Each structure stands twice: as C-alpha cells, then as structure tokens.
Amino acid sequence: MIIIYTDGSSRGNPGPGGWGAVIAFPKSENNELGIKNIEWVSEIGGREDHTTNNRMELTAAIKALEFISNLGDKNLETEVIIYTDSEYVMKGITEWIHGWQKKGWRTASKKPVLNQDLWQELLSVTENINVTWKYVAGHTGVSLNERADEIATTFADGFDPKLYNGPSGQYR
Numbered sequence: 785m786i787i788i789y790t791d792g793s794s795r796g797n798p799g800p801g802g803w804g805a806v807i808a809f810p811k812s813e814n815n816e817l818g819i820k821n822i823e824w825v826s827e828i829g830g831r832e833d834h835t836t837n838n839r840m841e842l843t844a845a846i847k848a849l850e851f852i853s854n855l856g857d858k859n860l861e862t863e864v865i866i867y868t869d870s871e872y873v874m875k876g877i878t879e880w881i882h883g884w885q886k887k888g889w890r891t892a893s894k895k896p897v898l899n900q901d902l903w904q905e906l907l908s909v910t911e912n913i914n915v916t917w918k919y920v921a922g923h924t925g926v927s928l929n930e931r932a933d934e935i936a937t938t939f940a941d942g943f944d945p946k947l948y949n950g951p952s953g954q955y956r
Contacts, residue, residue, distance in 0.1 A: 790804070
C-alpha cells in the first residue's frame with residue numbers, strides 16, 4: 785500500500801501557485817495513518833507563476849501518481865490511497881468525470897469542463913493504478929495533510945521548502 789496526501793495553493797486565483805504531496809510507504813497493509821506506522825516518506829512539490837488553486841490541487845495528485853509510477857517496482861497491484869482536502873478533486877474524479885467524458889467534456893449546463901487538460905492527464909495516470917480516493921478536511925491537524933499544505937503554500941509564496949526523502953524515523 786502507498787498513502788499519498790496532496791494539496792494545492794494559489795496566491796490570488798489566478799496567481800502564483802504551488803502544489804505539494806507527501807507519499808508514505810507503510811510498514812504493513814493494516815496501518816493507514818500515523819507516522820510511526822510508516823517506513824519511508826517522500827515529499828514532492830513545485831510551483832507555477834500563474835495558476836489557480838484547483839489547477840494546483842489537480843497537479844499535486846497527477847505528480848504524486850507519476851512519482852509512484854516511476855518507481856522501480858512496477859507492481860501495479862499495490863493499493864494507492866490518495867487523501868485530498870479538495871472537494872473539487874474528490875467529486876471530480878469519483879463522481880463527475882465519467883459524465884464529462886460521455887458529454888464530450890461538457891458540464892451538465894453544456895459548458896466546457898474547466899481544467900480539462902489536467903482531468904484528462906489525471907485519468908491517464910490512474911489508468912493502471914489501483915487508486916482509492918479519500919477526502920480529508922483541511923487544517924484539522926492531520927499531520928501529513930498539514931505538511932502537504934505547507935509544501936504547497938511555501939512554493940506558492942515563491943520559496944523552496946526543504947523536501948524530505950528517507951526513512952520515517954528521521955521524518956519531522
């Protein structure tokens with residue numbers, strides 16, 4: 785199992801933006817939460833000069849899935865759980881996306897789907913991965929979600945956060 789927390793941020797909407805993800809590799813299949821049950825942690829993130837919060841939320845999920853797809857272990861049977869605090873991402877990927885596809889990437893009101901390029905990219909990167917999407921309320925003290933937010937906002941503010949990649953025993 786791989787656990788991912790993602791977040792996106794923009795300063796102004798649109799404005800400078802950042803995205804962040806914390807990718808955790810648990811010691812056993814039964815331990816979803818709690819850093820002491822995690823074996824390895826990788827943090828990733830980035831920025832864009834002119835973007836929206838929703839684009840950064842989607843980008844965080846895409847980049848995290850690309851990261852795990854590029855790992856040496858190509859066992860696509862591994863379950864991936866993505867926690868997002870974005871209702872837009874959560875509802876988009878679990879409820880709306882298949883309707884948009886059937887309607888030629890149009891909404892129920894027949895308007896073009898916003899961020900279609902990123903939704904299509906997200907569909908592409910999830911194609912061969914067993915992904916479960918879960919919503920987590922933001923800013924409620926969930927440590928890995930808080931860290932994803934910190935990475936995203938630091939990049940959005942134009943700074944480079946120190947990103948961690950290593951064993952959990954040395955993490956935060």
